[in-house]
Each structure stands twice: as structure tokens, then as C-alpha cells.
Amino acid sequence: xxxxxxxxxxxxxxxxxxxxxxxxxxxxxxxxxxxxxxxxxxxxxxxxxxxxxxxxxxxxxxxxxxxxxxxxxxxxxxx
Numbered sequence: 001x002x003x004x005x006x007x008x009x010x011x012x013x014x015x016x017x018x019x020x021x022x023x024x025x026x027x028x029x030x031x032x033x034x035x036x037x038x039x040x041x042x043x044x045x046x047x048x049x050x051x052x053x054x055x056x057x058x059x060x061x062x063x064x065x066x067x068x069x070x071x072x073x074x075x076x077x078x079x
Contacts, residue, residue: 011027012046039063
């Protein structure tokens with residue numbers, strides 16, 4: 001039987017892409033990150049160590065002026 005793990009995806013890199021430009025940010029040990037993005041729609045992906053599971057959800061995010069926080073679920077594949 002598998003049990004879900006709700007630990008932070010420490011070291012994972014979130015990649016935000018829009019119109020050929022990307023911004024990358026590393027998740028810290030507490031599961032936090034900080035990135036500044038201009039308003040728009042971004043495709044979101046994650047790079048290792050979270051590359052084995054389903055990846056990141058949501059995979060698209062709309063950033064509006066004044067937005068301060070977005071939470072993502074990162075599946076690292078650890079079961």
C-alpha cells in the first residue's frame with residue numbers, strides 16, 4: 001500500500017514560460033519560493049528532483065497585477 005508524502009519538494013526548480021521567456025526559481029527546504037513575474041499567462045513545469053512523478057499542478061497559471069501568492073503541488077514520484 002502506498003501512502004502520500006506531503007513533504008516540501010526541496011531543491012525542485014519551478015520554470016515559468018511565457019512568449020519565449022522563462023523564469024526559474026528553486027524551492028527551499030520549507031517548500032517556499034519567490035519569483036517576480038509580469039502579468040500574463042505562464043506554462044509551468046518542474047525540473048528534478050521532481051521529474052519522476054506527475055510533475056507540477058497546475059501546469060498553467062494566470063498572473064494578474066497585484067498577485068502575491070500561488071501554491072503548486074509537485075509530485076516527486078516518491079511513494
